[in-house]
Amino acid sequence: MNDADHLGTSHDAPTRPVPPASTTSPVASFADLELPAAVLRTLTERGLREPFPIQAATLPSSLAGRDVLGRGRTGSGKTLAFGLPLLTRTAGRRAEPKQPLALILVPTRELAQQVTEALAPYADALRLRMAAVVGGMSIGRQAAALRDGAEVVVATPGRLHDLIERKACRLGRVRITVLDEADQMCDMGFLPQVTEVLDQVRPDGQRMLFSATLDRDVDQLVHRYLRDPVVHSVDPSAGAVATMDHHVLVVHGPDRYAVTTEIAARDGRVLLFLDTKHAVDQLTRHLRAGGVHAAALHSGKSQPQRTRTLAQFKNGQITVLVATNVAARGLHVDDLDLVVNVDPATDAKDYLHRAGRTARAGESGRVVTLVLPGQRREASRVMAEAGIEPTVTKVRSGEAELSRITGAKAPSGTPLDGGPAAPRAKNTNTPFRGLGTSKDASRRTGGKSRKAAEARQLAEARKAARVRRGA
Template structure:
């Protein structure tokens, strides 16, 4: 059996590429995407594909400020510059160097780049710099970062926390699967910046625990994924509540026509920057497709999972994930399941065990794995091939 090893050893898992290696990359540049797994026959359960196109990028009326090659050339607070040095961040990534001069000046931004291209600091530094020196009233944040998943919300919070502390800004993370009372308490105590998933933020607003009328800087991270996951009605309802004259930044790996609605409705004369083509081919990995009979798929999947190194396997449904995980455990493979049916503490613990090597195989649904950052990943397998052309 051919065993596929990626040439790069760091990736952010979102949705993987099609088994034959076609389609636009949605991993961190230049990190790998999923390698092909056992082919379609005898699958653990799949849904029909949907095909969408991208929209034309909007034209910028006001010329963009030139890109910078050094953080010191930006008008950021000294505390942020010092923290960049402490974190070992010496030079801006392309998307940071291109967008920060404009976002720091208050311009709306439309940025396209794969996960891992530096988007978090691109919007995070601008939001923190423009919010520094202000103090939020109880329940009234000044900055908002919307993300599609709990895991991504935590990663954004972890990435920005040292920078926020350096300028004395308070961050609150608002996601489902965790105590809503504790999150409401954090908002009541005052938080300048909220990192949130749309559903939980809506719940807190409906309870009267949060108001967005003072939000002056709003970020949509992974906007395409929020659209894919059905969050568009919630996202637009939330955006309608922030200050209409405020700044908006939208970052996405692809620009589907669903995202076009957000761009046309909420971005004003945005600076547009694309790190790479929407369908940029991933050349730093190998793709293999294994055509196996349905009766042989379980054995093939188990043999792949039992290889050396860390492996992620993707399936379409929670039931299929649980079933495969149990089969692998029964075969002596250190496997763990990750899907939306798990509580947030369970998901956090599973990810920690996978990252530390206590678990060697992570079996996950597509949705649950979006936005997860994993270093030193050896193999990604589509047990159920992806159904979306972007995947």
């Protein structure tokens, strides 16, 4: 089924057929496009001469002012695909205080910052002012930036809504609107705020929707707000990426703790996904106690903390990023070659977006999912829906096969933050609490012995806490 078939009717808007994918011939070079000389010069300075497929497919239409519905896998270059035409078509205009001329809506703070950083060199070349409007940062400073005048605003829906409510921002002059990761904004409950924004921008303006996945969740946005859109679908999913390997590692429950620790201690960076903030914090503390340079990223952290952690991960100060799904979109790190689902993704969309943090921009990468024997069927279902055929391997900590697939090795054991060293993980250790183990999983992996082992683990943790207090 192609995008045109999948984006069918909406229950909340009049039915209007979505046109088939565009047959416009993609361009082979940025120089073939009607881009300003300043933009072409900046592209050249950054070593960019040939557009990625999603850029080559969409740029001729978007530069011409057409509404665009674009799907390309995460890491495929969507930011420049919508950013270059937005900046080019805004160039030469000047924004009045509180009245931006172009708007990019994104679901997360990290993605907003990444989009702003990616487009800043081209905006500077065109003498356009940009403002990032996100939660977790000073709303007063953001209001001041809008008051000073910003032609382009990159915003999360919640913070933009707050500024509109404060009358610090008016959208009546916005001529170009982009929704990046449109499906995730719908999934996260932003749809009412997104429609509120689209109702306020100029009705005759240009609208572009981009995402790695475009499905029925965005139907009503497409039908209600896009006029005769051109549909482009490139690299439909991470499952089609030849440079990305997918592995399922079947681990014995009590060994998951040791396996995760050894993978984290590998040479090179790794991104570990878990389901909850508590599990992320707990694993991060354990890894640092074992000498692994790990840091946590989740929605419970302040925005300055999240920004600092990402910067440290990108520059190599931190080699292990332990995160919830807040890092599944909008995170770009050069040369990140391993992503590990410590807690398996629960649906295909989440899996694809987690996987998309590696093998970006033509590089190679590997995605590993740890599963208990009882989780294999559910993991197989999710991956089948994602179009993935993984290599399945049973592994134990300390084995050569685990090292071959992930680069796993024993951690140094030297604590990074003071205090006692973490106990050396062995095959007989209990599962690390919070690493996806539920009550049902506990029953499957050994009732009473599990409870006794967890009681011992809790007693050891309390003893270590008393030692730290007395130090």
